[in-house]
Amino acid sequence: PFNHVPNSYYMDPSDSCYEICHRVIRDMTQYGVCVLNNFLGKEQGLMVLNEVLEMYRSGIFTAGQLVSNPASTEAQTIRSDLITWIDGKETNCHYIRQLISQVDNIILRANKMANNGKMGDYVINGRTKAMVACYPGSGSHYVKHVDNPNKDGRCITAIYYLNLDWDVKRCGGLLRVFPEGTNQVADIAPIFDRMLFFWSDRRNPHEVQPAYSTRYAITLWYFDAHEREEALRNFKERGQPSSSK
Numbered sequence: 569p570f571n572h573v574p575n576s577y578y579m580d581p582s583d584s585c586y587e588i589c590h591r592v593i594r595d596m597t598q599y600g601v602c603v604l605n606n607f608l609g610k611e612q613g614l615m616v617l618n619e620v621l622e623m624y625r626s627g628i629f630t631a632g633q634l635v636s637n638p639a640s641t642e643a644q645t646i647r648s649d650l651i652t653w654i655d656g657k658e659t660n661c662h663y664i665r666q667l668i669s670q671v672d673n674i675i676l677r678a679n680k681m682a683n684n685g686k687m688g689d690y691v692i693n694g695r696t697k698a699m700v701a702c703y704p705g706s707g708s709h710y711v712k713h714v715d716n717p718n719k720d721g722r723c724i725t726a727i728y729y730l731n732l733d734w735d736v737k738r739c740g741g742l743l744r745v746f747p748e749g750t751n752q753v754a755d756i757a758p759i760f761d762r763m764l765f766f767w768s769d770r771r772n773p774h775e776v777q778p779a780y781s782t783r784y785a786i787t788l789w790y791f792d793a794h795e796r797e798e799a800l801r802n803f804k805e806r807g808q809p810s811s812s813k
C-alpha cells in the first residue's frame with residue numbers, strides 16, 4: 569500500500585492553507601511521509617535559492633559533524649554534507665525567514681486541526697533552527713540513519729529542496745526512506761520547491777544517495793512538547809553528578 573503514496577501534490581495557489589493542512593494530516597497519519605510540490609511557487613522559491621547560494625558563496629558552511637568520532641576519516645564515509653544553522657533573522661535571509669514561517673504555520677495549524685488537537689499524538693510546541701545543507705556533488709552522500717533514534721524530542725522532519733532541473737539519473741542525490749514495517753521504499757527526488765515532511769523517529773530510516781551535482785536543502789525539526797520536556801529533564805539529571813558519588 570505504501571507505494572500508493574501520491575508522490576506529489578501540486579499546490580496551485582488556490583489551495584488554501586486549510587487544504588494543505590488536511591493533506592499533511594492525512595499523509596502523515598496514513599504513511600508518516602508527506603510530499604508537497606510547488607510549495608512556495610517559482611518566484612519565492614528562486615528568492616530562497618538565491619539567499620542560500622549567497623550564503624554558500626560567503627563560505628559559512630562547515631562540514632556536517634558526526635556525534636561519534638568526527639575526527640576520523642570514517643566521518644567522511646558516513647556523511648559529506650556541508651551545513652550551517654540559521655534562525656532566519658540574519659541579514660540576507662528575508663526569504664528563508666518567510667519559508668520558515670510558512671512551514672511553521674502549516675505544521676502548527678495541522679497539529680491543531682488534527683483530531684483532538686494532535687497529529688500522530690504529538691503536541692508540537694517548537695522547533696530547531698533551520699539547517700541549510702549542501703552536498704557538494706562528487707559522490708557526497710549520507711548513509712542510512714534515523715534522525716531521532718532516542719527520543720530527543722524531535723517528532724517531524726521538514727525538508728525544503730532547492731535544486732533546479734534536478735535529474736536523479738544524471739545527478740543522483742535521491743532521498744530514499746525505508747518506512748518501518750514494510751519492504752517498500754519511498755524515493756524522493758530533491759527537486760526545486762518541493763516540501764517533505766516525515767516522522768523523525770525510527771519509523772523513517774533514510775539515506776541520501778551519492779550526489780553528482782551540488783544539492784541544497786533546508787531542514788527544520790519540530791518538537792513534541794512532552795517528549796522534548798522529558799528529554800531535557802533526562803539531560804539535566806544525567807548532567808548532575810549522581811548523588812551516590
Ligand SMILES: O=C(O)CCC(=O)Nc1cc2ccccc2cn1
Pocket residue numbers: 632701710714715727743758774776785
Ligand atoms: O537532504 C536530505 O534529503 C536528507 C538529509 C538528512 O537526512 N540530513 C540529516 C542531517 C543531520 C544533521 C545533524 C544531525 C542529524 C541529521 C540527520 N539527517
Ligand SMILES: [Mn+2]
Pocket residue numbers: 713714715774
Ligand atoms: Mn536525516
